[in-house]
Amino acid sequence: MRLLLVFSLLLSFVFANVMGTSGQAFENDDMFNPELLKIDEKKYLGNFVPNVDIILENGKKEKLYNLIKGKPTILLLSYYTCQGTCPVRVDNLNKLIKETGLKERDFLVLNVSFDERDNLETLKKFKKIHGPFTKQWVFGLIDKKYIYKLTDSVGFKFFFVERDKTFVHPNVYIFLSPEGRITRYLYGVKPSERDVRIALAESTQNKISLNSVVDLALLVCFTYDPSRSRYVINPTLLFGGIGFSALFAVVSAGLLLNKLRSKEV
Numbered sequence: 001m002r003l004l005l006v007f008s009l010l011l012s013f014v015f016a017n018v019m020g021t022s023g024q025a026f027e028n029d030d031m032f033n034p035e036l037l038k039i040d041e042k043k044y045l046g047n048f049v050p051n052v053d054i055i056l057e058n059g060k061k062e063k064l065y066n067l068i069k070g071k072p073t074i075l076l077l078s079y080y081t082c083q084g085t086c087p088v089r090v091d092n093l094n095k096l097i098k099e100t101g102l103k104e105r106d107f108l109v110l111n112v113s114f115d116e117r118d119n120l121e122t123l124k125k126f127k128k129i130h131g132p133f134t135k136q137w138v139f140g141l142i143d144k145k146y147i148y149k150l151t152d153s154v155g156f157k158f159f160f161v162e163r164d165k166t167f168v169h170p171n172v173y174i175f176l177s178p179e180g181r182i183t184r185y186l187y188g189v190k191p192s193e194r195d196v197r198i199a200l201a202e203s204t205q206n207k208i209s210l211n212s213v214v215d216l217a218l219l220v221c222f223t224y225d226p227s228r229s230r231y232v233i234n235p236t237l238l239f240g241g242i243g244f245s246a247l248f249a250v251v252s253a254g255l256l257l258n259k260l261r262s263k264e265v
Contacts, residue, residue, distance in 0.1 A: 016203075018259060027258070037158075039170065041155075041210050044155040045182055045184075045209075046183075047153065047182050049182065051064050052142060052143075052150050053143060054138075054141070054142065055140055055143070057123055059120060071178055072107045072176065072177060072204045073176040073178075074109045074174070074196075075116050075154070076089065076112070077112060077113075077150075077174070079113045079115035079167060080123050082166075082167070082172045089171060093128070094133055097134045097136060102193065105200065109136045109138065110138050112150075114150075114156070114167075116144040137186055154174050173185070173196075175202070176203060179206070181208075183202050183206065184202055185211060187211070190196075209258045213234075
């Protein structure tokens with residue numbers, strides 16, 4: 001029992017410090033304020049996204065609305081060379097669709113890059129590494145002149161950190177109605193089947209849904225680490241799932257140890 005208590009306290013201390021460091025980072029003047037990436041949902045919900053040209057992996061251009069073809073759509077804005085949460089968002093959604101009844105539903109997942117340096121080669125490499133994908137997925141690029149036209153229309157803000165060669169951007173799944181209207185934002189990198197199913201149903205019915213509270217810890221892909229003077233993957237996203245898993249393992253091990261000792265007695 002003492003061993004269990006020590007492990008639990010140690011685990012709590014470690015994660016409290018990790019989260020504390022993350023929180024302090026946002027208060028320091030030298031660090032990026034995640035509020036700048038927060039999407040003003042009231043301003044954008046209900047608006048139509050522009051019918052921009054999307055460059056598909058075969059090199060052909062197609063209008064965004066032609067790709068939607070009257071289907072509810074999940075719009076993912078990411079970039080194909082991302083070493084942070086972009087691939088995590090894609091992988092988790094793809095896995096969710098594969099393993100649930102969502103794979104039978106008729107909707108579109110449109111993943112397009114906001115990085116003007118991306119090309120067909122980086123797109124195909126990304127697909128090869130993270131595939132195979134379900135029938136719902138479409139990957140594409142946007143002409144440089146249309147990138148901000150699309151990102152600004154949904155309130156998606158991002159900036160490039162030259163020193164660290166990475167983008168800081170929101171982690172968000174944007175839901176569009178079959179007509180191209182913004183109906184819902186889901187934040188984070190691991191959506192639940194229930195949330196996706198409800199958001200798709202709302203999109204189909206053109207129902208506009210506002211999030212009452214947005215957890216900034218789930219919003220930011222990278223955060224500034226003053227000890228290394230660089231942007232690093234948000235520890236909240238990196239350690240959040242690990243923390244619960246580790247705590248569960250420690251508790252389970254303690255219970256098992258107590259059970260074995262009881263049998264010996």
